[in-house]
Amino acid sequence: MTVPAITIEGLEKHYPRRWRAAPVSALGGISLSVEPGEAFGFIGANGAGKTTTIKILMGLIQATRGNASLFGTAVHVPDARLGLGYVPENPYLYDYLTPLEILSMGMRLHRLRVNDPKAHCMTWLERLGLEHVASKAVRSFSKGMTQRVAIAQALCIKPRLLILDEPLSGLDPIGRRDVVDILSEYKRGGGTLFLTSHVLHDVERLADRFGLIHKGLLRAVRAPAELTGDQETVMVRTFGQVAVDGMREDFSGRWIGEVPRGDLWNRLQALRDAGHVVLEVRPSLSLEVAFMRAVGES
Known part of the structure; x- marks a missing residue:
C-alpha cells in the first residue's frame, strides 16, 4: 500500500x-x-x-x-x-x-x-x-x-x-x-x-x-476535468467586421460569445462564413470561476 x-x-x-x-x-x-x-x-x-x-x-x-x-x-x-x-x-x-x-x-x-x-x-x-x-x-x-x-x-x-x-x-x-x-x-x-x-x-x-x-x-x-465536466458552454473569441448571431462585440472588431457545446461547430461555421478569425475557444469554467463559485456557495 x-x-x-x-x-x-x-x-x-x-x-x-x-x-x-x-x-x-x-x-x-x-x-x-x-x-x-x-x-x-x-x-x-x-x-x-x-x-x-x-x-x-x-x-x-x-x-x-x-x-x-x-x-x-x-x-x-x-x-x-x-x-x-x-x-x-x-x-x-x-x-x-x-x-x-x-x-x-x-x-x-x-x-x-x-x-x-x-x-x-x-x-x-x-x-x-x-x-x-x-x-x-x-x-x-x-x-x-x-x-x-x-x-x-x-x-x-x-x-x-x-x-x-x-x-x-x-x-x-x-x-x-x-x-x-x-x-x-x-x-x-x-x-x-x-x-x-x-x-x-x-x-x-x-x-x-x-x-x-x-x-x-x-x-x-x-x-x-471536474471543473469543466458539468459546464455546457464554451467561450469563443473572434476578430471580424460582421455581426454574427450569438456573438457580442467586446470592442472594435473583437467578438465574444458563450456557445452551447452541441452548437459549437455550427457557430464556428457561421463565423467562418462571416469572415471572422478565431482567436480563442475554451471551456467557460476556469479555475478562477470555480473558486468564486465555491466561495459564493459557502
Missing part, C-alpha cells in the same frame, strides 16, 4: 487574542491527502489559511488540533522533512552567503551525496539563470533573483516532495515560464508538488487536483 506524500486530518489552528476576546481561527478543521507523484494546487484568497497549513507541514508552527504527516512521518519529527524542498513566499536567505554556498549547505542538511557537489550545484544555478552570480553575495540580488536562488536550493537536494508557497512571486514573465517548465519536468519525473499561487493559469498548467480553501475551510477538492 502506497503511503501518501501528505496526510492532513482535521487540522485546526487558532490564535489567541487579548482581553478575553474569542480566538482567531486560521484553520477550521481541514482534511486532505496528496499521493506520491501528484501535483496539488492549494487555492485561496489572502488570509484563507494556505500559508498556515504550509507552516504546520514544515514544523514552523504547531496545530491547535488535528494531525499532519509527510510520507507517514508526523510533521513534528524533524526527519519528516528530509528530502523536502521548500520555497516560502518571501524567502529569507543568509545574505552574506553566495548562491553556491547556499545550495551546498542545503545538500549537507539533507544528507545528499553526489560525486561532484559543486558541479551538481552549478547545474541547478545554470538552469535558473544564476551561474554568472554563483560567487556573489545574495545581499546584492533583486527579489526575483533571490526567489530563483531559493527555488534552485529546493531542487538541488533531489526532493521527493516540493512545497511551494507562491513560488512565482517576484519573477518576471520569462522567469515564470522557466520555473513552470522546470516544475513540469520535475512532475514528469515522478516528483510530488504541493503549491499555492495567485497566478491561477500556471496552477492550472501544473496541478492534477485543486483544493479550494476559504476562511480556513476546504470548500472543494477537484480535478481539472
